[in-house]
Amino acid sequence: xxxxxxxxxxxxxxxxxxxxxxxxxxxxxxxxxxxxxxxxxxxxxxxxxxxxxxxxxxxxxxxxxxxxxxxxxxxxxxxxxxxxxxxxxxxxxxxxxxxxxxxxxxxxxxxxxxxxxxxxxxxxxxxxxxxxxxxxxxxxxxxxxxxxxxxxxxxxx
Amino acid sequence: xxxxxxxxxxxxxxxxxxxxxxxxxxxxxxxxxxxxxxxxxxxxxxxxxxxxxxxxxxxxxxxxxxxxxxxxxxxxxxxxxxxxxxxxxxxxxxxxxxxxxxxxxxxxxxxxxxxxxxxxxxxxxxxxxxxxxxxxxxxxxxxxxxxxxxxxxxxxxxxxxxxxxxxxxxxxxxxxxxxxxxxxxxxxxxxxxxxxxxxxxxxxxxxxxxxxxxxxxxxxxxxxxxxxxxxxxxxxxxxxxxxxxxxxxxxxxxxxxxxxxxxxxxxxxxxxxxxxxxxxxxxxxxxx
Numbered sequence: 001x002x003x004x005x006x007x008x009x010x011x012x013x014x015x016x017x018x019x020x021x022x023x024x025x026x027x028x029x030x031x032x033x034x035x036x037x038x039x040x041x042x043x044x045x046x047x048x049x050x051x052x053x054x055x056x057x058x059x060x061x062x063x064x065x066x067x068x069x070x071x072x073x074x075x076x077x078x079x080x081x082x083x084x085x086x087x088x089x090x091x092x093x094x095x096x097x098x099x100x101x102x103x104x105x106x107x108x109x110x111x112x113x114x115x116x117x118x119x120x121x122x123x124x125x126x127x128x129x130x131x132x133x134x135x136x137x138x139x140x141x142x143x144x145x146x147x148x149x150x151x152x153x154x155x156x157x
Numbered sequence: 158x159x160x161x162x163x164x165x166x167x168x169x170x171x172x173x174x175x176x177x178x179x180x181x182x183x184x185x186x187x188x189x190x191x192x193x194x195x196x197x198x199x200x201x202x203x204x205x206x207x208x209x210x211x212x213x214x215x216x217x218x219x220x221x222x223x224x225x226x227x228x229x230x231x232x233x234x235x236x237x238x239x240x241x242x243x244x245x246x247x248x249x250x251x252x253x254x255x256x257x258x259x260x261x262x263x264x265x266x267x268x269x270x271x272x273x274x275x276x277x278x279x280x281x282x283x284x285x286x287x288x289x290x291x292x293x294x295x296x297x298x299x300x301x302x303x304x305x306x307x308x309x310x311x312x313x314x315x316x317x318x319x320x321x322x323x324x325x326x327x328x329x330x331x332x333x334x335x336x337x338x339x340x341x342x343x344x345x346x347x348x349x350x351x352x353x354x355x356x357x358x359x360x361x362x363x364x365x366x367x368x369x370x371x372x373x374x375x376x377x378x379x380x381x382x383x384x385x386x387x388x389x390x391x392x393x394x395x396x397x398x399x400x401x402x403x404x405x406x407x408x409x410x411x412x413x414x415x416x417x418x419x420x421x422x423x424x425x426x427x428x429x430x431x432x433x434x435x436x437x438x439x440x441x442x443x444x445x
Contacts (some may be wrong), residue, residue, distance in 0.1 A: 008234075018162075018208070019162055021199075039343050041199075055262045059199075061195065065191075108261075127261060129261060130259075130261045130347070131262070
């Protein structure tokens with residue numbers, strides 16, 4: 001099947017088999033390796049991408065379902081060489097150890113902060129509860145999301 | 158992991174979807190949120206030769222009160238239920254369950270009606286629907302029928318939906334003017350299946366229970382409606398003694414199995430404790 005997906009702002013057209021999962025389309029057809037394959041069973045969230053702005057687990061969706069829709073991967077977060085405030089906060093707060101969960105965590109955080117710009121710590125912990133950090137580095141991930149919330153509210157002032 | 162090959166259809170109208178189901182019958186499987194179906198296909202527990210993706214059909218994503226019931230369309234995501242004003246204010250059992258379904262990323266995709274069709278005895282929505290006396294609207298080229306949820310859930314992963322039918326909507330009766338409800342779920346971690354889940358609903362009039370609903374998750378071959386416990390509550394006034402009696406009867410209705418999440422005896426006792434806790438919480442926070 002021929003599909004056209006807007007990926008990080010650019011329209012990409014590809015021929016894919018209906019059974020190809022979105023994560024394999026992103027990684028193998030488009031060559032964007034920021035979406036990782038972890039559990040492969042809809043549990044860990046390392047394959048998370050934004051579909052029309054909302055986080056989805058790309059191991060649990062077919063690429064053909066994304067036809068005509070818009071996807072953002074971690075590669076699309078920075079603009080003109082400037083890190084997204086969420087990325088900057090993960091950097092400054094040491095919100096990653098091995099980095100495997102980081103793309104999913106940051107994309108979830110971005111969508112979450114757009115909906116809830118001033119969250120409590122508990123709200124942050126629930127928001128990232130579909131994403132596992134196998135280093136158990138949650139403390140700094142939460143700090144990074146809190147810092148990102150502050151940075152984003154500064155920017156919008 | 159990837160599924161076995163299939164032919165993909167993404168009909169643009171309900172009519173086209175129903176025609177595909179009429180033509181292909183058991184060979185076709187409907188794809189909505191995909192959060193149960195796609196994992197099953199990846200594990201090759203399911204290998205449908207034809208997929209009918211209903212996501213491009215307009216009009217199936219509405220939540221609205223109409224004709225004496227709440228209507229939840231086939232494409233309403235769990236995310237939308239969580240954020241729905243009408244559900245938050247008028248359907249407390251649903252509102253309590255929504256944030257406990259799987260995890261927040263899965264809730265962005267997974268649908269309420271799809272979860273019912275999946276008929277997993279550990280699914281939360283089946284118990285909520287049993288407590289609320291909901292129903293599923295099935296449509297085919299031959300017409301439409303409304304199936305009470307107790308008849309719809311037939312066995313583990315089995316519903317009475319025919320192969321040529323599409324579940325277009327779920328319906329939940331109007332709760333009346335004095336009501337309360339909640340959903341309690343014991344799970345080891347976010348995203349795990351329920352060790353035990355309990356849905357409760359009470360409608361009252363001047364303190365007397367006029368309608369009671371109790372649904373149990375993860376303690377039988379299907380979600381279980383604790384009918385004897387419901388009957389014990391109706392006509393009574395909520396008191397500690399009545400709550401304890403209903404909780405005991407609900408635990409008797411449970412038929413749990415020992416597994417990695419706990420022993421059968423333990424789960425049955427969690428049913429008793431959670432039904433009592435749920436009824437107390439509901440009685441303490443009535444909407445009137």
